[in-house]
Amino acid sequence: MILAVDTETTGTDYWHGCRPFLITMCDGQHNYHFQGTVDPYDRGSITYTQEDKKEIQRLLDEAQVLLFHNSKFDLHMLEEYGFKINHLWPKIQDTIIAHHCLSSGESHALKYLAFKYMDYDNKDEELLEVAVKQARISNKDFDIARAGHHTFPGLSAGERIKWWKMDYWLCPEECITYGLSDVERTWGLWSIFYAALTDLDLIHQYKVRMQLVQIAYKMEKVGYHIYTEDIKDEIAYLKDLQEGLIVQIRKETGLVGDFDPNKPEHLSRFLFNVLELTPTQFTEARGTPSLAKGAIEELIRENETVKALQLFQRYKIAGTQIGYLNSYLKWTCANDRIHSNVFITGTRETRQAYRDPNLQNIDKRLRHLFGPDNGYVWLDFDLVNIELRIWVYQVGNKELVAAFNKGESVHLLIAKQLYPTEYAACEASNTPFNKRYKDTLYQWVKNGNFAIIYGATERKADETYRLKGAYSLIAKRFPEVPAYTTSVIQEMWDNFEEYHWPHVTCLGGYKLDVPTDEPFVACNYKIQGSAGWIIGEAMVNVTKDPMYLSSNAKLIQQVHDSLVIEVKEENHSQELVDSIKKSIEAAGLKYIPTCEASYEIIKNTQVPF
DNA sequence: TGCCAGCGCGCG
DNA sequence: AAAGCGCGCGCTGGCA
Numbered sequence: 001m002i003l004a005v006d007t008e009t010t011g012t013d014y015w016h017g018c019r020p021f022l023i024t025m026c027d028g029q030h031n032y033h034f035q036g037t038v039d040p041y042d043r044g045s046i047t048y049t050q051e052d053k054k055e056i057q058r059l060l061d062e063a064q065v066l067l068f069h070n071s072k073f074d075l076h077m078l079e080e081y082g083f084k085i086n087h088l089w090p091k092i093q094d095t096i097i098a099h100h101c102l103s104s105g106e107s108h109a110l111k112y113l114a115f116k117y118m119d120y121d122n123k124d125e126e127l128l129e130v131a132v133k134q135a136r137i138s139n140k141d142f143d144i145a146r147a148g149h150h151t152f153p154g155l156s157a158g159e160r161i162k163w164w165k166m167d168y169w170l171c172p173e174e175c176i177t178y179g180l181s182d183v184e185r186t187w188g189l190w191s192i193f194y195a196a197l198t199d200l201d202l203i204h205q206y207k208v209r210m211q212l213v214q215i216a217y218k219m220e221k222v223g224y225h226i227y228t229e230d231i232k233d234e235i236a237y238l239k240d241l242q243e244g245l246i247v248q249i250r251k252e253t254g255l256v257g258d259f260d261p262n263k264p265e266h267l268s269r270f271l272f273n274v275l276e277l278t279p280t281q282f283t284e285a286r287g288t289p290s291l292a293k294g295a296i297e298e299l300i301r302e303n304e305t306v307k308a309l310q311l312f313q314r315y316k317i318a319g320t321q322i323g324y325l326n327s328y329l330k331w332t333c334a335n336d337r338i339h340s341n342v343f344i345t346g347t348r349e350t351r352q353a354y355r356d357p358n359l360q361n362i363d364k365r366l367r368h369l370f371g372p373d374n375g376y377v378w379l380d381f382d383l384v385n386i387e388l389r390i391w392v393y394q395v396g397n398k399e400l401v402a403a404f405n406k407g408e409s410v411h412l413l414i415a416k417q418l419y420p421t422e423y424a425a426c427e428a429s430n431t432p433f434n435k436r437y438k439d440t441l442y443q444w445v446k447n448g449n450f451a452i453i454y455g456a457t458e459r460k461a462d463e464t465y466r467l468k469g470a471y472s473l474i475a476k477r478f479p480e481v482p483a484y485t486t487s488v489i490q491e492m493w494d495n496f497e498e499y500h501w502p503h504v505t506c507l508g509g510y511k512l513d514v515p516t517d518e519p520f521v522a523c524n525y526k527i528q529g530s531a532g533w534i535i536g537e538a539m540v541n542v543t544k545d546p547m548y549l550s551s552n553a554k555l556i557q558q559v560h561d562s563l564v565i566e567v568k569e570e571n572h573s574q575e576l577v578d579s580i581k582k583s584i585e586a587a588g589l590k591y592i593p594t595c596e597a598s599y600e601i602i603k604n605t606q607v608p609f
Numbered sequence: 610t611g612c613c614a615g616c617g618c619g620c621g
Numbered sequence: 622a623a624a625g626c627g628c629g630c631g632c633t634g635g636c637a
Contacts, residue, residue, distance in 0.1 A: 162611095162612090163611090262632070262633080263633080264633075264634090320617090320618065320619075321619095323631055323632085324619075324630090324631090327630075327631085343629095346627095346628070347627055347628065348626095348627070348628095349626090349627070351627065353627085353629070354628085354629075355629065356629090358619085358628075358629040358630065359620095360619090360621070360628070360629085361619040361620035361621085361628080361629070361630085362620075363619060363620085364620085366619095387621090450625080450626090451625050451626095452625080453625085453626085454625035454626040455625050456624085456625040456626095457624065457625085459623090459624090460625055464625075519624085520623080520625080520626095521624085521625085521626065521627095523625095523626090524625070524626040524627080525626080527626090528621095528626065528627065532627090559620070559621065560620085560621040560627085560628095561621065562621085
């Protein structure tokens with residue numbers, strides 16, 4: 001029996017007390033629903049009858065296939081409520097994961113898909129929306145969803161939140177229709193998607209991605225440890241710094257009156273009236289001095305000696321950092337851990353995304369505020385040059401391939417081509433080019449190389465290399481480079497013609513949609529998608545690694561080309577590190593001739609109490 | 610006040 | 622004919 005399951009909940013943050021108040025199921029013949037009673041004055045408190053609880057667990061246990069649309073979410077909800085879910089993993093299927101395999105570039109929203117593939121209308125959702133919005137108005141004394149509520153502390157007023165969606169519980173009757181419709185949708189879509197996956201020979205790719213769901217589930221559960229007190233100190237420090245900077249700016253410039261550098265009018269007055277800078281760029285619409293990023297950068301560049309501008313820049317950086325840190329604090333649980341959502345289908349390729357909060361974009365200057373808890377060590381592995389490496393082997397130029405095979409730098413090889421004179425001078429004086437020109441020529445070469453991988457053609461590549469004619473030099477010396485870009489775009493068009501599906505196939509066999517109106521992205525999708533696939537397989541390998549298992553190590557973070565693993569101090573050994581390193585590299589070696597993982601050991605920097 | 614779009618910025 | 626990719630999130634300002 002294939003049983004589709006869905007939960008309706010009092011919010012999305014199960015780590016802070018949001019809970020399921022309605023569980024619906026559909027086995028293709030019958031629908032089931034189990035309604036909990038929400039305490040209207042304490043939305044986190046929900047009770048089901050003993051019989052219902054038993055029946056829910058029985059149905060979960062006895063189904064042959066358990067089907068979800070976004071299984072990770074519902075399973076967390078069920079588990080946090082008290083149901084046993086650990087033994088269910090082998091029979092779990094997920095229509096979101098399936099649909100991403102089939103249609104990576106499209107929306108995976110349940111209603112959208114059900115309408116598209118089954119003509120299933122959205123009346124249930126429309127009715128529920130009206131009812132809930134009405135109920136929120138007429139039940140103001142209830143514990144309705146609002147910014148700052150303790151069951152979703154991370155969601156704040158300014159964000160793009162539809163609060164009414166958290167209050168479905170106000171309309172239990174409409175919810176039953178809605179919840180049952182969702183499991184019918186899910187059940188129906190699965191038979192369509194499963195057939196398509198089989199037809200297209202994508203079952204293997206789907207299964208690997210399903211393994212990632214379980215891995216991500218565990219990662220989310222362990223969480224990412226932060227040093228809460230340090231974060232608070234840092235916020236206080238940055239706020240002081242900002243205040244001091246404003247005082248300095250006032251002293252420096254004689255500025256009086258309101259000054260909020262975040263407000264365009266204030267900023268404009270500051271730059272062009274107080275500092276009396278000469279505007280270099282103007283807005284198209286009104287012809288006023290431009291405050292765009294580029295324009296401000298130009299002003300700062302052209303007025304190096306204006307101290308107030310430097311102070312202003314520092315103020316802006318501090319402001320961004322305060323925003324990040326405040327958000328981390330809001331999401332932090334009592335154990336000083338953040339349980340972000342690892343979003344497997346969060347990108348148009350095979351990468352993963354993080355939400356609530358995003359832990360893939362932590363400011364490097366703030367990294368020290370995260371680290372292992374007392375008694376733990378973090379092992380931070382990095383797949384060295386993974387995208388460049390994949391690209392080089394795909395391009396297949398002999399020299400470039402040889403560079404990687406010998407462990408030499410491809411960036412330097414290209415630098416030598418673009419700057420022969422400077423390169424020769426470096427060699428003559430025994431100064432490495434990448435040291436001598438670390439922040440200039442070498443950095444620009446690296447930037448340009450990545451631009452090409454990302455699909456840049458002549459104009460943009462030259463601009464990024466900061467060298468006119470760079471692209472044509474490279475094309476001449478490495479003719480396989482432009483040929484590769486062309487061939488990947490051609491692959492997309494060929495697939496469009498043959499299968500009416502414009503896509504490229506990555507290493508690992510995963511197929512990625514390429515929008516026909518942006519064919520130039522094909523190359524990047526293929527490279528990034530292949531790298532994403534490899535890191536995914538690395539995660540699978542690591543979590544099956546015998547040393548990883550026997551050391552009770554835990555994968556806790558993935559940032560595209562890096563994996564962080566947490567292990568108890570007493571279980572940390574060189575043998576463990578070597579074994580994991582090998583497991584990670586094996587994922588790459590399955591598809592390309594070389595693969596290297598580097599690592600760093602991160603210890604607890606906190607002074608023990 | 611809520612909603613939306615645009616922009617900027619952090620990471621890879 | 623021309624085209625540098627992928628994310629999440631906070632802030633601002635316009636609009637109802």
